[in-house]
Amino acid sequence: MADFKTDEGQILYGDFVCWLEKTSGVLKSAVKQNHYFVFFKAIELLPEHWYSDLNYLSQIDGGYLRKSSKPRKFLELKGIVFDEAILTEAMDLRTVQSNKLSIEQLKSSLMRSYALNYLQMREKEVATGELKIRTVRYETTAILALLEQYKSYRNPQRSLDSILKQTPGHRAPIFKFVNYLRNKESVEICMPVKNSEDTLVMAVKRYLATSSDKNLRLYLFAALEHFHQASFPRNSNIQTIENGDGIEVTFKNFNYWIPSPRRLQKSNENLL
Numbered sequence: 098m099a100d101f102k103t104d105e106g107q108i109l110y111g112d113f114v115c116w117l118e119k120t121s122g123v124l125k126s127a128v129k130q131n132h133y134f135v136f137f138k139a140i141e142l143l144p145e146h147w148y149s150d151l152n153y154l155s156q157i158d159g160g161y162l163r164k165s166s167k168p169r170k171f172l173e174l175k176g177i178v179f180d181e182a183i184l185t186e187a188m189d190l191r192t193v194q195s196n197k198l199s200i201e202q203l204k205s206s207l208m209r210s211y212a213l214n215y216l217q218m219r220e221k222e223v224a225t226g227e228l229k230i231r232t233v234r235y236e237t238t239a240i241l242a243l244l245e246q247y248k249s250y251r252n253p254q255r256s257l258d259s260i261l262k263q264t265p266g267h268r269a270p271i272f273k274f275v276n277y278l279r280n281k282e283s284v285e286i287c288m289p290v291k292n293s294e295d296t297l298v299m300a301v302k303r304y305l306a307t308s309s310d311k312n313l314r315l316y317l318f319a320a321l322e323h324f325h326q327a328s329f330p331r332n333s334n335i336q337t338i339e340n341g342d343g344i345e346v347t348f349k350n351f352n353y354w355i356p357s358p359r360r361l362q363k364s365n366e367n368l369l
Contacts, residue, residue: 106141113137113171121167129167136161136168148177154187155194189234196237200244208247211282212240215274235270242267243274253278253286261289265296293323297361304358313358317346320355327353 101107113133117126139157140147147153154162161168162184169179197216203209216237222228242264246256257275260267268291278284300319304312317335321327329335329348336347342360346353 100138101141103141106137109141110134110137113168116171116174117167133161133168148172148179149183151183151187151190154184155190157187159184159188159191186230189230192234193230193237196234196241199241200237203244204248206247207282208244208253208284211278211284212244212274215277216240232270236274239267239271240274243271253284257286258289262295262299265299293319297323301358301361305362316358317344317355320361321346321353324355325353327351 101110114126114130117129117133121129136158143153144150160166162179163169173179197213200209200212200216216233219228219233219236223230223233239260242260243256246259247253250256250259257271261271268288272288275286275288278286297316297319300312300316304316306312317337318329318331321329327348333348338345338347339357340354343354343356346355
């Protein structure tokens with residue numbers, strides 16, 4: 098505790114350690130103390146109301162401020178009230194800053210310059226309230242993936258085609274940047290025609306690799322679009338019933354049958 102620069106910081110951390118020992122036990126507390134020490138050092142010199150300031154929160158590892166985290170529970174007992182909306186926005190801002198730093202650290206290229214110019218424009222839109230930081234978070238993640246691929250292909254279109262095949266979810270957030278590249282910077286690039294078969298193949302492979310509920314849901318939506326040309330919002334409330342080697346999907350008053358991922362694998366071994 099000698100590393101704290103103020104008596105207040107040292108006392109707060111000391112109180113936390115005592116509380117942690119009472120709630121988690123001496124042994125568990127001893128293991129975790131050094132980990133939590135970093136957090137209390139980070140907030141020591143921040144202004145009094147740092148917990149409601151977006152910029153300060155974005156500089157702190159969000160893991161320390163999850164609802165279940167020990168530091169947050171302790172601070173709430175001290176009377177601090179966290180705003181979930183601000184915490185979420187801070188998490189988005191932190192991701193944007195991290196992605197932007199990664200882009201800046203890439204080898205200099207026209208594509209990198211275009212990306213930074215585009216992000217500067219988007220940040221201005223956030224500052225004026227025209228755009229949510231959450232949108233820029235998704236965009237920077239997709240743009241970073243595009244530039245990472247560009248290092249290998251050195252071709253904008255091939256790089257775009259590759260990342261969309263690997264991660265179809267990048268399609269929506271990368272769309273506006275692609276328009277910017279084509280219309281503002283005269284780059285020869287365009288959004289590829291959406292291939293439902295490619296999306297389906299990726300969804301099947303993902304589910305067969307990890308048979309989770311999330312991956313099954315991704316497969317269901319890909320299969321609905323491919324086999325039935327039925328495109329629904331991904332948060333739609335669909336009902337499913339396994340029926341032999343297929344799955345019956347119900348959405349509102351519509352019923353669809355689609356093959357199970359494993360049946361599709363057996364009947365399309367060359368494809369998968």
